[in-house]
Amino acid sequence: MEDIEKISADTLKLKEIYRTTLQTVEKNKTQMFSISEAARKEVDFQRKQLADIKGKLIEVIANVDYLENKTQLGKQSLAAASKAFSTEDMQDLYGEVAFMLDKLQYARQKEEHLRQQRDELELSLRRLEGLLEQSENMTLAIGSVATYLSSQFNKITQQVEFTQKCQSIGEHVIMAHEEERKRISRNLHDTVAQGLAAALMQLRICKLALADGDLEGTAHAIDDTSDNIKNCLSDTRQVIFDMRPMALDDKGLAFAIHQLCTTHRDKQTLHIDYSLNGQEYPLPKHVEIMIYRTVQESLSNILHHSGQTKGSIDINYAANALNIVIKDEGKGFDLQEKADLAAEEGDSRHHFGLDFMKEGARSAGAELSISSSPGKGTTVRIKVPRQDWA
Structure with a gap:
């Protein structure tokens, strides 16, 4: 009985440990899923930003190429005007070339800034995509652990119920055995013991009758004693049969x-x-x-x-x-x-x-x-x- 109770107590403790562990794992699974969702949204946002920057960079590069061509043409026109000694044309062309150089320098700065943004965003995006992959893998791993723990928890619950049922049955079997012993003891007392006591009394009566020379009384006492012994024998056989039928x-x-x-x-x-x-x-x-x-x-x-x-x-x-x-x-x-x-x-x-x-x-x-x-x-x-x- 003590062993059964110890097993039941240990199983209950293990069940509680599993329940707490499973709750913690489920909580972590939810938190990791939230992290994955946040990382996925940030990845999508940065991918959109990167696409916008790349689009702007293409436009700026095309503008730089255009301005470089215009500036080169302006320089060629300025060189031609200097050979013709046209002061007015040189002043106009010089102003245009200077303006084009300013625009070209600004465009190049803008291109450089966009390239730097693109490189930083690509690096950040690669890191974030790695984090997203890790979080998704961890979410799957935690989900697998949660599923395994849940199945084990169900097994433990069944084991606890089975152990408790066995303990209850064991207790009732012991009680039933005790009740059966009491019943057998009571039956033996009420039937066999009392029958033998009556037979003993009849033998004493038989002895007294025999001492008095009362043969009829002696015979009568012997018959009563014989009947009592037969009843005791029948009762004893019934008790034996109830305990284990010999016919089986x-x-x-x-x-x-x-x-x-x-x-x-x-x-x-x-x-x-x-x-x-x-x-x-x-x-x-x-x-x-x-x-x-x-x-x-x-x-x-x-x-x-x-x-x-x-x-x-x-x-x-x-x-x-x-x-x-x-x-x-x-x-x-x-x-x-x-x-x-x-x-x-x-x-x-x-x-x-x-x-x-x-x-x-x-x-x-x-x-x-x-x-x-x-x-x-x-x-x-x-x-x-x-x-x-x-």
């Missing part, structure tokens, strides 16, 4: 189940219609015991919960599997409602019997299904696939 070892599962039905009928507690089909084949003892206990629990549920005293058991030894169907036409119940009630109250006692049956069938390698609805009775189906048990 001697004559197999089908006969033991039939004997269980017969015992209920003889005690007038239940009338179970029993049918057997197919050729019985042996199963491992632990499988037969768990199947027998599952059938026993089903009959107990009919007796205590169905509101009926009638039911049926159909056993079919098919080639591929043993199939057992247990039916009653009692009041039935809502399986989901019962599970929800247990979940709300945090208590598995409302459906412990069903869980015990399912766990027992599972441990025996069997498949168990329960179908029920209010007013329409309950059907329990047990399927044990036939396999090589060697």
Whole structure:
């Protein structure tokens, strides 16, 4: 029990660690996505800026080329005018050439400035594109980690639920064992112990009667003692049968189940219609015991919960599997409602019997299904696939 509780506590701690880690990863994933989106918008903006600067640079370069040509032509005209000694023409041409030189110098400065802007923007854009690629890769990586952690978290949650269920079943099994011990102790006290005490008293009476020479009284006391011993023997056999039916070892599962039905009928507690089909084949003892206990629990549920005293058991030894169907036409119940009630109250006692049956069938390698609805009775189906048990 302490080991189960320790496992459950450790699993809960691990679950909490995983939950916190997953929340942190999800938060970082959201932040990284925001960074990626901001970087993508900045990349788009700078690409547009770069395209605009390149467009302006093309226009400026074309203007520089034009002004260089105009300036060269002006210089040639100025040289020609100087040969002709035309002072007026030289002054006009000199003014034009000076003006063109100023415009050319301004255009060249503008070209240089645009080239510098272009180079800086291209360098910034390359860095930003690298940052965008890294952020996108990191977002994908964090997403993969989040997905993995989420799947692991679900597994841990299932493990926690399974551990808690096992712990609950374990606790109830221990309680059931204790209750069974109390029941056996009470039965032994009420039947065998009292019967033996009565037999002992009868023997004393027999001794007194014999000492007095009362043969008739002696014979009567011996008969009473014999009856008491017979009853004690019968009660002892019943206790032994309840603990483990010998018929299960001697004559197999089908006969033991039939004997269980017969015992209920003889005690007038239940009338179970029993049918057997197919050729019985042996199963491992632990499988037969768990199947027998599952059938026993089903009959107990009919007796205590169905509101009926009638039911049926159909056993079919098919080639591929043993199939057992247990039916009653009692009041039935809502399986989901019962599970929800247990979940709300945090208590598995409302459906412990069903869980015990399912766990027992599972441990025996069997498949168990329960179908029920209010007013329409309950059907329990047990399927044990036939396999090589060697």
